[in-house]
Amino acid sequence: MGKVTGFKEFERQDEKYTSVKDRVKDYKEFTVPLSEKEITKQGSRCMDCGIPFCHSGCPLGNLIPDFNHMVHQGEWQKASWILHSTNNFPEFTGRLCPAPCEQACVLGIIEDPVSIENIEKNIVERAFKEGWIKSQPPKNRTGKTVAVVGSGPAGLATAQQLNRAGHTVTVFERDDEVGGLLRYGIPNFKLEKGIIDRRVSILEAEGIIFKTNVNVGINYDVKDLKAFDSIVLCGGATEKRSLPTPGIDADGVVQAMEFLTQQTKVVFDKEVKEQVLATDKNVIVIGGGDTGSDCIGTSNRHGAKSVVNFEIMPKPPGHRSPTTPWPFWPLKLKTSSSHKEGVERNWLINTKEFVKDENGKLIALKTVNVEWKMVPGERPKLIEIAGTEKTWPCELALLALGFTGPEDTLANKLGIDRDIRSNYKAEYGKYQTNVKNIFTAGDMRRGQSLIVWAISEGREAARQVDLFLMGKSELPSKDIAGDLVAM
Incomplete structure (x- = not known):
């Protein structure tokens, strides 16, 4: 695959960014694409490695050496066909996926x-530019109807696959526009929303029906879902994690997703009552993941006085740790473009109190440094280090602590069993809940996870629904043998 000696001849090249000074002035994407010649070289770096572990690293099972080889040969349309054969939305993963495929790349030893994610993004953008991505309505309809609840990546993938099988699919979304967390949870500077809109236009042209501002179980009676032959729940894991910390009710302690959602709505001139702003404030972001990083980038664009990041875990090593050997996902330090825009990062620090003034407004955070005590056979213990107490000036604290699981509404009203982690219970590979015509996929089933897992689960769940409805399926699967047994 690629050029046999390409990995010896060419070094990895990644996209550049516009300067921090320029990019923090707006909320547009700020990457500077590589030239076609350079992208071709990057495809040429793909080794003839015998066993391509990148496949196992990718939950979608993308045929990575194959589309890299097409890029190396200049066969961009074929590359697009190969890429789309396993991934419905490479324009999303090419921007947002942390690329476990790259961490499993044999060359990475x-x-x-190989810069797989960027190659993927360039393939799909070339395909849109050339007009190769067109709507493909099914030739025949089965007469079966399916309701998909949730229009994030899992819901969209489920819908497109089931529509391709000929079923009539209706997608319900409680927000005013389609996309789930892609729409309002991801800042526009990481994913411009026109990227979502152009794909949704194709899905609509293929015959998928979208109903927005419909919150199933709230303003849409779950009894009406009984009119559908099958239901797929793809509502995500949206219960936000908080902290059992004194002063958490202070005016100025805000959930990260509320902060990010408001800003994206403002970018598109949507009404937001009392927007939370970081302007001229000392901002502390609690949580070191991608959402925390997004809060940092947004705070800098607001013009924060200072931005500080707290993480309760130890600082990861700069290189792959022996505890996470290749080809596993590595434990190592990640520095995002938002971090590079300005932030003070702190590890092994725990918030002890949110300090508020007489009016209930946040004015400071009290913290203590900690360490983790590891005892064989026991859960790690968090130990506070005496004498490390500190008070930080802060008028805005953003809680970027992830999610604890899906909301209760649909499970309660539809009688869906939950697992021990509160996720909607359905066996991996089958996706069928205890209610036989109701399936679930994505974060709602597996808990907070990656966009690439959401698309993968949506595709696999669609095949299981098709099998349930028709007794057979021609939709692709990563585990055909298992499906044949199920039949």
Whole structure:
């Protein structure tokens, strides 16, 4: 695959960013694409490695060496066909996926891995530019109807696959526009929303029906879902994690997703009552993941006085740790573009109190440094270090602590069993709940996870629904043998 000696001849090249000074002035994407010649070289770095572990790293099972080879040969349309054969929305994963495929790349053992994610993004953008991505309505309809609840990546993938099988699919979304967390949870500077809109236009042209501002179980009676032959729940894991910390009710302690959602709505001139702003404030972001990073980038664009990041875990190493050997996902330090825009990062620090003034407004955070005590056979213990107490000036604290699981509404009203982690219970690979015509996929089933897992689960769940409705399926699967047994 690629050029046999390409990995020896060419070094990895990634997209550049516009300067921090320029990019923090707006909420547009700020990457500077590589030239076609350079992208071709990057495709040429894909080794003839015998066993492409990138496949196992990718939950979608993308045929990575195959589309890299097409890019190396300049066969961009074929590359697009190969890429779309396993991934419905490479324009999303090419921007937002943390690329576990790259961490499993064989070349990554000795050199920088192949720049798979960026190659993927360039393939799909070339395909849109050339007009190769067109609506493909099914030739025949089965007469079966399916309701998909949730229009994030899992819901959209489920809907497109089931529509391709000929079923009539209706997608319900409680927000005013389609996309789930892609729409309002991801800042526009990471994913411009026109990227979602152009794909949704194709899905609509293929015959998928979208109903927005419909919150199933709230303003849409779940009894009306009984009119559908099958239901797929793809509502995500949206219960936000908080902290059992004194002063958490202070005016100025805000959930990260509320902060990010408001800003994206403002970008598109949507009404937001009392927007939370970081302007001229000392901002502390609690949580070191991608959402925390997004809060940092947004705070800098607001013009925060200072931005500080707290993480309760130890600082990861700069390189792959022996505890996470290749080809597993590595434990190592991640520095995002938002971090580079300005932030003070702190690890092994725990918030002890949110300090408020007489009016209930946040004015400071009290913290203590901590360490983790590891005892064989026991859960790690968090130990506070005496004498490390500190008070930080803060007028805005953003809680970027992830999610605890899906909301209760649909499970309660539809009688869906939950697992021990509160997720909607359905066996992996089958996706069928205890209610036989109701299926679930994505974060709602597996808990907070990656966009690439959401698309994968949506595709696999669609095949299981098709099998349920028709007794057979021609939709692709990563585990055909298992499906044949189920039949």
